[in-house]
Amino acid sequence: MRIEQNRAYDIKIAYIGGGSRGWAWGLMSDLASCKDISGTVDLYDIDKDAALANEIIGNKYNHLDNAKSIWTYKARNTIEEALEGADFVIISILPGTFDEMESDVHAP
Numbered sequence: 522m523r524i525e526q527n528r529a530y531d532i533k534i535a536y537i538g539g540g541s542r543g544w545a546w547g548l549m550s551d552l553a554s555c556k557d558i559s560g561t562v563d564l565y566d567i568d569k570d571a572a573l574a575n576e577i578i579g580n581k582y583n584h585l586d587n588a589k590s591i592w593t594y595k596a597r598n599t600i601e602e603a604l605e606g607a608d609f610v611i612i613s614i615l616p617g618t619f620d621e622m623e624s625d626v627h628a629p
Contacts, residue, residue, distance in 0.1 A: 533606055540571025544613045560592060565600050576595060
């Protein structure tokens with residue numbers, strides 16, 4: 522990551538669980554709306570096809586008329602590959618059932 526004139530470039534985000542639908546799409550939208558940061562999001566998921574689908578969707582955000590920044594999305598084969606050199610790590614996994622996750626979502 523490099524910083525110039527109050528703008529951060531070449532940020533690398535490792536997104537573990539990067540095949541997520543709602544959470545990942547929300548992040549993609551949020552990143553596209555930020556004018557002062559840009560970089561790469563490496564997507565890793567045990568469901569590789571879901572990560573590949575999000576790679577396509579994420580890269581389409583760059584072509585929206587209201588996109589204020591450019592982010593490159595890449596589906597990775599291994600978690601190690603996604604984590605290598607990451608400035609930030611986002612973990613979006615479901616380690617159990619939705620019922621077990623209820624307190625994680627509703628308690629905060």
